[in-house]
Amino acid sequence: MDASAKKLLTELKNKKYSPVYLLQGEETYYIDLISNYIEANTLSESEKGFNQVVIYGKESPVNVILNHAKRFPMMAERQVVIVREAQEIPDLAKEMGQKLLLDYFSRPVPSTILVLCHKYKTLDKRKELGKKADQLTNSSTFKKPYETQLPEFVAEYIKSKGSVMEDDGIAILCESVGNDLNRLTNEVDKMLTGKSEGQPVTADDVMAQVGMSREYNIFELQKALIAQDTFKTFQIAEYFAANTRKNPLIMLVAFLFSFYSKLLLAAGNSGSSEKELVSILKISPFAARDYMNALRKYSLPKIIENISLLKEADLKLKGVNSGSEDEGQILKELVMRLIH
Structure with a gap:
C-alpha cells in the first residue's frame, strides 16, 4: 500500500x-x-x-x-x-x-x-x-504505481481478505491487468467469490478470470521463446493464428517488443543480479528470473535483430509491406525468426 x-x-x-x-x-x-x-x-x-x-x-x-x-x-x-x-x-x-x-x-x-x-x-x-x-x-x-510494486500490492490486498494467491497467479494478474489498482482489486474480489476463507487463489483461477488459455497464452509464448523451444513456440503461434479476434496480434507483438527491449537493457547491464534487474528494468521479481534465463540464451546481436523483426511485423500487421500474407502467416514467420 x-x-x-x-x-x-x-x-x-x-x-x-x-x-x-x-x-x-x-x-x-x-x-x-x-x-x-x-x-x-x-x-x-x-x-x-x-x-x-x-x-x-x-x-x-x-x-x-x-x-x-x-x-x-x-x-x-x-x-x-x-x-x-x-x-x-x-x-x-x-x-x-x-x-x-x-x-x-x-x-x-x-x-x-x-x-x-x-x-x-x-x-x-x-x-x-x-x-x-x-x-x-x-x-x-497519489501516483500510479510502478510495475515492480504491483505484486506486493496484490499479495497485501488478498491477505487483507483472508486469502493468498500463488506467485504465478500474481505475476499473470499483474501482467494482464497492469497498474490499474481498481481493476486489480475488482478481479481479486471476483476470484474470492465462492471460495472459503483461507482457500488459495491459483494460477488457473487467475487465467480463467482474465480469459486466458492455460496452455496457449502470451506468457507461455514468452517462456517458449526464452527456452528457444521451437515446437512449443510454433504450437502456441498456431493457436493465436487461429484465434486472432480473441487474441489481437498487434498487442502480442507489442508485448514481445517490450520484452526484448527490456532484455536489451538487461544485456547492457550484464552481471546484474535478479534484484538489481528488478530496479533497472522496473519489473516484478517474478519476471526477473525470465530475463536472467533469456540472457543466457540470446546474444546481444540477436536481441537487437529480434527488436528489428518485431518492428517489421508490427508494420506488416498494420498493412505496410504485408503483401499477400495474412496475420497468422506473419506471426508464424515472426516467432520462427525470433528463435533462429
Whole structure:
C-alpha cells in the first residue's frame, strides 16, 4: 500500500482528524479508499443524517461547498463534507474560487472535516492555491504505481481478505491487468467469490478470470521463446493464428517488443543480479528470473535483430509491406525468426 495512504488510514482509525483533506493525483484507488473510509467510519449512523454531506464537484461551485463546510454540527462533535470529483468544481480554476478556498484553508472550521477528492491530476502548482494547499491542508498526492510494486500490492490486498494467491497467479494478474489498482482489486474480489476463507487463489483461477488459455497464452509464448523451444513456440503461434479476434496480434507483438527491449537493457547491464534487474528494468521479481534465463540464451546481436523483426511485423500487421500474407502467416514467420 502507498505509504501516505497507510499513514492516513492509521490516523483515521485512531480518530486523529484534520479539518481539511486534499486527496489528489492520477491514482484514484487510494482517493476512493480514504474518502470511503471517512464516509463510513467518522460519524455514527445516528449522526450521519444531519452531519454528513456528499456532493459532486461538477454541481458545486466553491461558495456552495464552503456554505456546507461553515455550518456547525447538530447534536454531534463534528460534521463531514465530502466533495467527490473535486477536479470538476466549476470555478476551481478561477481566481475568485481559488481565493475563497485558500481563505477557508487558512481558517477552517474546526468542527468540520472537509474532504476534497481531486482525481486524475493535481492542483496547478503555478497558482497560489496549488503552492499553499500542501502546507494548509492534510494533503496527499497519489501516483500510479510502478510495475515492480504491483505484486506486493496484490499479495497485501488478498491477505487483507483472508486469502493468498500463488506467485504465478500474481505475476499473470499483474501482467494482464497492469497498474490499474481498481481493476486489480475488482478481479481479486471476483476470484474470492465462492471460495472459503483461507482457500488459495491459483494460477488457473487467475487465467480463467482474465480469459486466458492455460496452455496457449502470451506468457507461455514468452517462456517458449526464452527456452528457444521451437515446437512449443510454433504450437502456441498456431493457436493465436487461429484465434486472432480473441487474441489481437498487434498487442502480442507489442508485448514481445517490450520484452526484448527490456532484455536489451538487461544485456547492457550484464552481471546484474535478479534484484538489481528488478530496479533497472522496473519489473516484478517474478519476471526477473525470465530475463536472467533469456540472457543466457540470446546474444546481444540477436536481441537487437529480434527488436528489428518485431518492428517489421508490427508494420506488416498494420498493412505496410504485408503483401499477400495474412496475420497468422506473419506471426508464424515472426516467432520462427525470433528463435533462429
